[in-house]
Amino acid sequence: MLTARLRTSLDSLRLWLRYAPGDALDSLLGRRAALVPPRRLAYVGPGDFAYLGQEFRRYFVELGGLQPGDRVLDIGCGVGRMAIPLIDYLEPPARFDGFDVSRRMIHWCQEHITPEHPNFVFEWTDVYNRQYNPGGSIDPGAFRFPVDDGSKDFVFATSVFTHMRAPGVEHYMAEIARTLAPGGTCLVTFFILDEVSRAHRQSDASAHHFVHEQDGYYSAHQVRHEIAVAFDEAEVKAMLVRHGLMLKSIEPGGWSGRRGALSAQDLVIAQRG
Ligand SMILES: C[S@@+](CC[C@H](N)C(=O)[O-])C[C@H]1O[C@@H](n2cnc3c(N)ncnc32)[C@H](O)[C@@H]1O
Numbered sequence: 001m002l003t004a005r006l007r008t009s010l011d012s013l014r015l016w017l018r019y020a021p022g023d024a025l026d027s028l029l030g031r032r033a034a035l036v037p038p039r040r041l042a043y044v045g046p047g048d049f050a051y052l053g054q055e056f057r058r059y060f061v062e063l064g065g066l067q068p069g070d071r072v073l074d075i076g077c078g079v080g081r082m083a084i085p086l087i088d089y090l091e092p093p094a095r096f097d098g099f100d101v102s103r104r105m106i107h108w109c110q111e112h113i114t115p116e117h118p119n120f121v122f123e124w125t126d127v128y129n130r131q132y133n134p135g136g137s138i139d140p141g142a143f144r145f146p147v148d149d150g151s152k153d154f155v156f157a158t159s160v161f162t163h164m165r166a167p168g169v170e171h172y173m174a175e176i177a178r179t180l181a182p183g184g185t186c187l188v189t190f191f192i193l194d195e196v197s198r199a200h201r202q203s204d205a206s207a208h209h210f211v212h213e214q215d216g217y218y219s220a221h222q223v224r225h226e227i228a229v230a231f232d233e234a235e236v237k238a239m240l241v242r243h244g245l246m247l248k249s250i251e252p253g254g255w256s257g258r259r260g261a262l263s264a265q266d267l268v269i270a271q272r273g
Pocket of ligand 1: 076099105128132140158
């Protein structure tokens with residue numbers, strides 16, 4: 001536990017050292033727009049922060065059927081990469097809730113998004129994640145999302161289940177089913193091992209090599225599993241069934257080197273019956 005915390009602190013320090021000069025310059029030159037987090041916080045994955053937000057807004061609307069009046073839940077919302085582009089799409093009083101295990105990221109959202117947009121609400125949850133919150137006191141396999149049963153029309157998790165072990169993901173699926181209103185939709189990203197990505201598993205074209213088989217999932221790193229986690233396609237489908245979610249579609253991602261993919265990660269879209 002101590003080593004995990006130390007590693008996370010070192011990771012944060014590395015990010016700070018890498019991005020602090022650019023952040024300082026942005027502040028000095030007044031280059032950063034109000035709703036753009038500093039680079040050291042905005043690093044929630046590779047790629048352009050704003051572009052990816054817009055990309056996912058399109059998927060939410062075109063693949064997930066997100067409507068301007070929908071009540072939305074963002075699981076593992078990070079520093080608002082997906083929330084920010086939805087500000088001018090969702091029409092108040094449509095409420096957007098986001099929660100995350102990173103206190104710093106939630107703090108930024110609460111300070112910079114909610115004051116101007118009070119229908120966008122963010123909550124820090126002290127759930128354990130070896131990579132993101134190694135001191136967390138709550139087991140992800142027992143965490144109750146901070147929203148009521150059947151209170152959301154659209155629930156999503158982008159690049160979150162790619163950093164969680166199987167018991168947590170299984171439980172989060174049950175929570176998605178609990179919080180979705182009947183007919184509501186979820187869009188969740190995964191690294192899915194299907195025929196194509198499995199064949200590419202060790203190739204240079206693959207961004208992650210999921211060669212460590214664990215209990216119900218695969219990790220790309222022998223010890224620090226939460227760096228990147230994959231699931232068998234059959235297991236993802238079975239999980240949806242177990243929680244009464246009907247699969248609408250899987251859009252394979254390009255992470256494994258697959259050509260012609262829509263996005264980087266695999267998109268899973270499902271509906272509560
Ligand atoms: C790669 S970032 C993606 C953030 C955000 N979803 C986005 O797309 O910008 C992964 C996020 O998952 C969060 N996370 C990890 N485990 C979690 C858990 N059990 N519950 C909620 N959030 C979690 C991390 O704190 C981190 O913000």
